[in-house]
Amino acid sequence: MLVATYNIHRGRPPGGLFRPERIEGVIAEIRPGLIALQEAQHYLRRGTGMLDARRLERELGLRLLHVTNRAGEQGWRSNLLLVRREARVLHGPVGLRLGGWEPRGAILVELDLGTGPLRVIATHLSLGARRRELQAAALLEAMRARARHPMPTLLLGDFNEWRRGRSALGILERVFGDPPHPPSFPSFFPHLALDRILADPPALVTCVEAHDTPLARRASDHLPLKAVLAENGPGE
Template structure:
């Protein structure tokens, strides 16, 4: 199972032009089963989708995960999750408010993409280190209180933290370990590992790679990350909800 995370910079390319078609082409290059997007909605116009869902499905084969609190919108607080066809919900997805100067949040879902059940947390965290620590604690709390609190868990998103052991990475380290560096920002000369794919239990995400192509360097100010999930560690398949 291939998963990815991608801050798409509100669909604006390196020149500042609104080009969501380039974002879709990068996603098509990756060919993920699931991808978490950040900055994929406008804060003040969340009901105005960045992507036409039918066009996106033709370009990438993926479909937006609808969040219950935002009926009619493609995501939650700038986060959009795209899934392969046939994905099953094991519990209704919902949004988690994380606060901050900008309306940060996370999408929580319990899914089965055909290999077994897992919990997804897709998020975009704040710029301030103190706020990121609080947000990380809220993510851990949500992880412990799901319908199936023992499910394997994937956390994908833009953490805005590159220093091992600091802020969000320090809070999550006892559960998810220390992620290896994967520089994804800025896209034209990636130096900072702001974007992360974490897995629990240990070994769920053996390797994380940066998707660094000519198109990806032009499409957004971040490069995408991608990872193969060890499906042997996913929960046995269960009936969908």
């Protein structure tokens, strides 16, 4: 099964007008079983959903996991998580506050995608290195708080860090290791690996790559990152 993460730049290309239909087109190209989106909320129209959730479910079989009950708010602090229609929610989803002036957050949910329990954390970290360190530590603490229910964990999103062992990556690598991290930013000339798909155990994901197509280069300032999730458990 393909999983993916995608900073959709609030529905805008690197330079241009609001075009959310391009984002939906890129998701259709990927055909993921699970995808985390960042910057998926309008700055000025917070009561208006950015994507056509009904069409995504009808045409791609992806359903939106609602974190809040506020009208028009599709995700949590601009994070949004879509999963295959038949996925079973075991716990959550819940929103995690990560602080920062932006502000940043994460979505935590426990799912069964058809192959057993899986914990998923979708996040977007801050621009400041020290704040990213604190946010990464908070994510690990959220994992530890649910350690009484051990299960494989998928952590994915825009970490705003590309340097191995620095800030958030230095904290997270202790648990998740350092899997492949192809560049995804900026979309028109990708050379920075800001987006990551991490797993515990690391063998849970393979074939990590950027989704680099003409449409993806026009749709957002990031390319999506995608990976294969082991269908029969890590290492099998």
